[in-house]
Amino acid sequence: MKASPRPYHHGNLREALLEAAARALETGGVGSLTLRELSRELGVSHTSPRRHFADKQALLDALAVRGFERLDAVMARAAKDRGEDFNARLTRLARAYVGFALKHPAWFGLMFEAKHRADAPPVLLDASDGAFAHPPAVFAQGQAAGEVVVGDPARLSLGAMAAVHGLLSISTNGQFKGIPLDRLVAEIIERLVWGLRPRE
């Protein structure tokens, strides 16, 4: 009678796979992520992931959803009203976004790659929408305070978030031509905020 060297059922393989996948992603990028390696890591046969994910892409999609959920949480915290002016609040939001991207570059890349696939599952798009729902809220409040020009907040915030996201894509290694992203973000946001001021 052995002390259960390894139970037949893992218990929570789906979760464990996602966690291990996230770890692998951070360590060696998406290229180093193989179902077989994950299985080995979890001490499970190499076909067991198939019980939880139809194929590798399904796992990656699930991971992308998780990513957007985490990003959503980060954004929600950063978007909280603390009595600052619009510029400060938007800058904090942008910095949170950039911070997440720089902390989890491979994951961040995966999220948008997954989202751009023609057959991206609806849950993924929903998760993405969720994370991107915070900037418009900040803009709406800015409008209410008379700090921002009138117009659809979603449309206005799109430009700002696009600039921040694009900065990430164009930059390399957290900087652009030697200037750290953090500084560039603040600069760009300030210029944007200036352009968004109501023209009396």
Added chain:
Amino acid sequence: MKASPRPYHHGNLREALLEAAARALETGGVGSLTLRELSRELGVSHTSPRRHFADKQALLDALAVRGFERLDAVMARAAKDRGEDFNARLTRLARAYVGFALKHPAWFGLMFEAKHRADAPPVLLDASDGAFAHPPAVFAQGQAAGEVVVGDPARLSLGAMAAVHGLLSISTNGQFKGIPLDRLVAEIIERLVWGLRPRE
């Protein structure tokens, strides 16, 4: 004596591989690109690509360089001075950028993915820098004409290009929430240009 059913040497395999790879990229995305399939297509043994590219990544990098060169050409044409004002010129440049990205989505994606790899070859970074050298030139001219606030043109143009690029990343299928990118680009550029006006 046979009419050379197939010559032993291909003659220009390196070029042919890059062209076939570009075609495969457009058809089925980067996932459908395999060295063996390329070889089959060109009627060549499955190991011959190794004579020209150390490994698959080297071929992808070369393809990315080609992409930046084409983007450079597109940008150069769009950045040409035609006597318009700054807003019109910047809008044309931005539209050219977006046009390229939407026309070759997989290629475009590959270009930036390759560029973001930690061990990206210098040629790649140079090619990228080349394509991104046009916006600063347009900004500099805008400054000379008194249409743009003073400051480092490279730094100022970065914000604009970041916004355009980010718009591409955030959008899906050439639109965002049903609004076509072309319209959003014009909108965002106009707002940016407004914010960039010299404050007298």
Added chain:
DNA sequence: GCAGTATGTTTCCTTTGACAACATTGTTTC
């Protein structure tokens, strides 16, 4: 306690990238 289902395993197949040893063609040098 028993039937049915969920979950994990074994075994096998095909494709892929990479490597080594070899064959053919093109080029340079004397």
Added chain:
DNA sequence: GAAACAATGTTGTCAAAGGAAACATACTGC
């Protein structure tokens, strides 16, 4: 102009990966 040599392509082989089918074990509801 022929012999060495370099460049280019081929054959054969391997290990690793994703995926599929058939089977084994554990859990659940009745």
